[in-house]
Amino acid sequence: SAPRASLDPSSARSSVMPVIAITLTVVSACAINVGKGIQKKASKSLPKLSLASLRSYLTDPNWRRGLELDVIGGAGMLLALSIAPMSVVQPASASGVAILAVVSHAYLGESLTLREWKGVASCGFGIAVLSKFARGGGETRALGAFRLMVAIGLGFACLATPSVISHRFRSGASAAAAKRYELIKIGAQCGTCFALSAFSVKAAMGFLYAWRLFSAPIAFGVSGTLTAMGLYFQTAGFREAGGGAPPLVSPAR
Known part of the structure; x- marks a missing residue:
């Protein structure tokens, strides 16, 4: 057989x-x-x-x-x-x-x-x-110092970009258009916070696997802070939207 x-x-x-x-x-x-x-x-x-x-x-x-x-x-x-x-x-x-x-x-x-x-x-x-x-x-690997700094820099850039773009487009716009740009900005910032929070958790798991016990709690703390910021933007967007839901850009939560 x-x-x-x-x-x-x-x-x-x-x-x-x-x-x-x-x-x-x-x-x-x-x-x-x-x-x-x-x-x-x-x-x-x-x-x-x-x-x-x-x-x-x-x-x-x-x-x-x-x-x-x-x-x-x-x-x-x-x-x-x-x-x-x-x-x-x-x-x-x-x-x-x-x-x-x-x-x-x-x-x-x-x-x-x-x-x-x-x-x-x-x-x-x-x-x-x-x-x-x-x-x-x-298996999950810990980020090196250079890659971590690049990730942090990109994260702050992603978080600040919606505000810069929204401010530029709202200049001279009608009230309805300005509100729409504001909601898009809030949705983008909310989704960015949640995505960066997920990335921070993944980085923290890599630190744990590498026994970098000082870096892991910091990464988890950053994740918690970003999640709280995301919830704040989300709630502000819900209230600002009134009858409609704000756009939420959240690739990974």
């Missing part, structure tokens, strides 16, 4: 782990965007976000429930980043855009055009294809 092919455990693991990470990412994206929908609906009855009104947000049960779902989803996304490379998790996290569109339609009562529904369907198809062909990456 023909010899039975042996299954390499490492090969099997490299095939299964990306699928687990993608599933976890999609579930986390559901929690994040349902939480965003709840926060958006609750913010309509709350004052404009400021230090003085922050207590009103924290004591509102609906807004707090949305924040809890958002944080739980973010934790799930970070777990997915710890078991799969960002090149797998980041495209899967784009499902959040499709989920947010469905939540906006079903929960917030916002209408979607046929083109937008096609975008939702194509996003779902892309996730299915990614799950089929994704493969695990190598």
Whole structure:
């Protein structure tokens, strides 16, 4: 009889782990965007976000429930980043855009055009294809000092660029156009904070694997700060948007 092919455990693991990470990412994206929908609906009855009104947000049960779902989803996304490379998790996290569109339609009562529904369907198809062909990456490595400084510089540049562009386009624009530019700026800054937070966690995991126990807590602290900034921009955008949702550019959360 023909010899039975042996299954390499490492090969099997490299095939299964990306699928687990993608599933976890999609579930986390559901929690994040349902939480965003709840926060958006609750913010309509709350004052404009400021230090003085922050207590009103924290004591509102609906807004707090949305924040809890958002944080739980973010934790799930970070777990997915710890078991799969960002090149797998980041495209899967784009499902959040499709989920947010469905939540906006079903929960917030916002209408979607046929083109937008096609975008939702194509996003779902892309996730299915990614799950089929994704493969695990190598082990996480700690960043060198030069690469870390370059990453920090690029991060600050990405965070500051939306403000510079928005200020330039708002000069001489109508009130409606100025508000639209402001929302785009807030959405870009929000997504940048979340993406940089995910990168910081990935860097922190690399520091842990390399036993750089001084650098790892700093990277985790930076991630927490960026996440808090992202939540601030997100809440400010929800309140500023009024009847519509602000554009959210969040490649990886």
